[in-house]
Amino acid sequence: MTIYDISEKAGVSIATVSRVLNGSSNVSEKTKKKVLDVINQYEYTPNAFARGLGLNTMKTIGIMCADSSDLYLAKAIYYIEQKLRANGYDSILCCTGYELETKMSSMNLLITKKVDGIILVGSNFIYEKESDNKYICDAATQVPLMLLNAALDAPNVYCVVSDDFTSMYDATMEMINAGLTDILYYYNSYSYSGKRKLAGFKAAMEEKGLLKNHSLQYYGGSHEDIPAMTEHLKKLRQKGVPFKGIIAADDTLALASIKYAKEMKLKVPEDLSIIGYNNSMLAHCCDPELTSIDNKLETLCQHLITTLMGILGGNEMPKKTIFSGELIKRDTTL
Amino acid sequence: MTIYDISEKAGVSIATVSRVLNGSSNVSEKTKKKVLDVINQYEYTPNAFARGLGLNTMKTIGIMCADSSDLYLAKAIYYIEQKLRANGYDSILCCTGYELETKMSSMNLLITKKVDGIILVGSNFIYEKESDNKYICDAATQVPLMLLNAALDAPNVYCVVSDDFTSMYDATMEMINAGLTDILYYYNSYSYSGKRKLAGFKAAMEEKGLLKNHSLQYYGGSHEDIPAMTEHLKKLRQKGVPFKGIIAADDTLALASIKYAKEMKLKVPEDLSIIGYNNSMLAHCCDPELTSIDNKLETLCQHLITTLMGILGGNEMPKKTIFSGELIKRDTTL
């Protein structure tokens, strides 16, 4: 069933059918109804490929994320997909993994598929070495590139970020002001936002003259392996590293910290204060419940989509937007 | 840059270019190289829309899931997307929500977009009322429909399921054999697999003559609201419902059960045994760590994709495949 069949059965030209299909003006109510009746009768729907060819768009946006099963990324994808569809766009999802090479090939694939834009979810797409970010700039010559929680200054790339630096700075200050001096920063990523968080922590600690050699503790294992993280902390303690507070770059790491406290018979927060990041569902999963930084993910996503729609609509849009986070206090801090 | 440009620059016809592009036979090595050189030189890539129009496929599969941020569904999506791409297919993701109406509209959208197949992730797409499943059967007249952890006997729909009945039956028996008699089944879904699990529990309990009126406890609130689940259990105890064991249809519910035990100063597993379902990362998030049923999600996904690829390749494939689960014992059971 094509537009030709419909036009024939309705006794009009294909142009007229196309017009009613696209809600175009300048069709008399009468013929409009006539056409619509035939369309409904035969349950005709236009061929998306043909339309795509003519319009040079199929109204789809590529979403890239390293791992869609990561709690935080999954939530972001959920928001983004919903909001895109509310704007008449579909999403092609690409779980790229954490390797540059697979990211590049996913990017190419999306470009080849002629998506209208690409959203990079999460800060791990930006690399230290400028040349490693070339794949993003290249892609941006073809379609608008949106970064969620990452920043890159290049033509046609737009960033929406949470102010991780300030969030972390404030959280650290809060812990310091509660009287703690030995505070550990426990992190597992050198991504864009990872570095911002770390900088926020360092700034606060240095300001108070509390930063020590051992203050920064990097965990290099699997992102989901909580027992391994706990083990890592135990080793630290065995080595004699002292700490009364842990600020984690991620709720998972914070959860591992709570487990660690339990295994060491430390009371939380009396013996050990803990702050997490992301304010994910995990914050409710533990005992005591986790104090965590909320970075307003839904707001970020909403803004990102609004921006993208603006760009696709041909409007000038801000290249970078920053939202501030908020510390949600629960029971792992004094 | 089109195939015409290439053909011109290479001094051949577009047909020849098309042939080398599609790795067709019957092109002399010499002209092949000539064409390839031009293609590489201009970094030409064929227009996916035009190709789609001609071939009537763009090699994309629609993935529907109620909520991509649900821990279990997110994992499934991750596996599925990766395996699809490994087979040369892309995924269009649709987060449908839990309403029938939005599911139907998502389904239509995917059909309209002319995907090559649709995967329904999770058992909440199948309804009690047969007429409510019509949207699936209708869609299946257009493209193959794959159900993950759900079953529906209809033409062109294929199911890959975990044997939830047996998994739950075995787990229940195990708890009974450990000496418990007052066991609560705590669930939050009447989906296909939800009902299978429930049936497994009931079968075991009835077999031992232990099923009581209050054995089955339904939680109707938000899927992520752990405090609400905990509260629900407290109310139950206040009402005088006795239980020494909880079998949860979901790790989240099990986690809430652990929280409940803590708040009531009950020792786990001595005073209260708990078994969860899905063996998600949550099982490691709690203290004590959660005994949970693993339903081999990756295996299911792998098989589902293999089956789908077979169908798309024109092969006869099994309409329903069942895998069995496994109880992973940790510290919430005796």
Add this chain to the structure above:
DNA sequence: GTGAAAGCGCTAACAG
């Protein structure tokens, strides 16, 4: 082994 040409189904400019 290669080229010419007929679609694929739709949109949009142009003519009436």
Add this chain to the structure above:
DNA sequence: CTGTTAGCGCTTTCAC
């Protein structure tokens, strides 16, 4: 207000 027609870029017979 409606119809005619020329693409959109590729695949695929069918000749040569």
